Amino acid sequence: MYNKLQYISQGNTIEEQLYNIHQALDAGCDWVQMRFKNQTTKDTFALAEAAKFLCEEYLANFIINDNLYLAQQIAADGVHLGLTDMNIAEARSILGSTKIIGGTANTFEDIKNHIKNGCDYIGLGPFQFTKTKEKLSPVLGLSGYVAIIEKMKNSNLKTPVYAIGGITLNDINPLMETGIHGIAVSGMITNSDQKKKLIQQLNEKLYANVIV
C-alpha cells in the first residue's frame, strides 16, 4: 500500500529545496516528490542527486515531477507526470514495472486513460485554489471528488487517488470520506512552523480508518 501523504517540494534554489525537503523528512514525511520548475539541467540534476541521498537516509520514497529521464538517470523511485507531460504508457515502457508512475487528473476521463496506460496512482486536483501552481485546471471542490470517486467505484477502478491543491488540515476528513487514498501537499507543510506536530495530525487523520 502506498503511503497516504506525499510532500511536494518547494523552493527557488537548490538550497531552499534541500532545506524544505530535509525539514519535511525530519518531521516524518516518508514520500517526497521533487518539484523544481524552470531550472537549468545542471541544477535540477544536482538537486535530484542530493534530494535522493537525503530520502535514502530517511528511508523515504523519492519521485521526480515531470522529468522521466532524470528519474531514470538517478534511479529515483518514480516519476509524476502531468496531462501535458509524457504519456503514461510510453513512460511505463521506458521505466518498467518496478518504478512508481503517478499521473495528474482533473476528470474521470483522465483517470480512465491513466489507468488504461498503466499508472500506479492518480493525483486528482485541484481541490481548491492554490498559489503553488500556475495554470490550474478547473477547481473540483468536495463535490467534484464525490462525483469522480463514485464513478470510479461504479466502474470498479481501484487505483489509489491522491487529492491535491490548496489542502489544509480541516479538509482531510471530508476528503477521506469520499474514498480517496491520500493527499499530496506542498504549501501546508512547507509553510508550517510546527511540522512534526502537523505531520502527526495529518497521519492521524489519514490513517484513522486503517486496520493494522
Ligand SMILES: Cc1ncc(COP(=O)(O)OP(=O)(O)O)c(N)n1
Ligand atoms: C500528486 C500530484 N498530483 C498532481 C500534480 C500536478 O502535476 P502537473 O499537472 O504535471 O503539474 P506540475 O506539478 O508539473 O506543475 C503533481 N505534481 N503531483
Ligand SMILES: Cc1nc(C(=O)O)sc1CCOP(=O)(O)O
Ligand atoms: C502541484 C500541484 N498540482 C495541482 C493540480 O491540481 O494538478 S495543485 C498543485 C499544488 C499543490 O500544492 P499546495 O498543496 O501548496 O496547494
Ligand SMILES: [Mg+2]
Ligand atoms: Mg508536470
